[in-house]
Amino acid sequence: MQVQKFGIEALDNMLGGGLRSGRPYIISGNSGTGKTVLALRFLYEGLKMGEKCLYIATDKPPHSTITSISDSFGWDLLSLNVMDAVPTPSLYSTVYPVRDVTAKGEIREISEMSKNVEKGELTMESIILKLELEYKEKFYHRVVVDSFTTLKRFGVEEERRNPVMAKFFRFFVEKGSTVVLTVEGNIQKIRPELILSSGAIHLKREVQDMEEKRKIAVLKMRGSFFDPIEREFIIDKNGISIRKVKSK
Template structure:
């Protein structure tokens, strides 16, 4: 079965060769765990291979994102990557130009239409939506959120792109149920030091490494040590 690289060699090893293309995956983790960094490495790997990539942020403004990611050597001005600022204070110069954040925050359908129009205009093979947390917090009713998220995922999945969604929410049962894979970034404090572990909790269509493996956020991005085991109670 064909695989595509996440941009992190150790994680690809855990995934038995990489992600299965054309499916949706969820990256979970607390603040500072490296969700955005991992998602961006996934996109940077795509640009190296000449793929068109789309990144939509609901939390961090593009200007801040570029500054933070430049520390890892990630060129977000690459012609093969498009960045969309959907934050409450974003400048909205791209596909959300005439849509207020408050409008699509309470109407997931508007967001879906805006993304669909962009996907119809350009053939993206890799898409990141970072994070889902901001959207879920705007839809109070649980049943309404489930309905709209299912419709949203169904719509963007038909474009056959590989999709990564990020989330800080611990309670993400509907997201985990619908996506093809879940990768968790965990961290604990041990004697004043932060220990980080990565675990794959779901990966449809393939075997995978079920151990918790150590990872670090380095000056080149995330590195996963797939031959080591984290025993520290993570």
């Protein structure tokens, strides 16, 4: 089966070679653990391979996020397609050479697509409608939803949340796209997402010997072998690197 890599050798090895194409995956962890950086590293690797990649931003304006990460790590994300789904007045600059799929004439504002959606409010279902229009024109090999935790709060009654979540995950499976969704919280709080996903990477920060360290672990990779051993990882000007496990 075809795999899609992060371009971080140690992580790809932990995943058994990479992510299996056409499946949904989650990157979980508390705020500030590096979820967005890792997710965009996945898209950056796809762009280098000549793949079509889509970044769906629901938490922070994508322009500021992409600019910051491009400047910090030297990643060329200029050919990345972007959907600004942030439920606030957008700070997205159309001058920036990242193409915003929401600006296309045939993809309307969310408020025009459903009478049940208040102006400026988004739902998983209304975003699926926008994506259906976009997929009529092109196929995306890699998609990142950042953050899915924010998205699942949009206009979905609690009793309907899990079925709608399942529909959202299934959309990408049916299209054949590999989707990575960032999820906020610890393992106990993300049970539905963990069940729906084909694989999960968990990030955390902890203090050891008066020093804060970042940790990464693969929790799940359905249908393939993976390395579950937790490792320390570093985010610096060179990007993301994972340290070897110390011998006991």
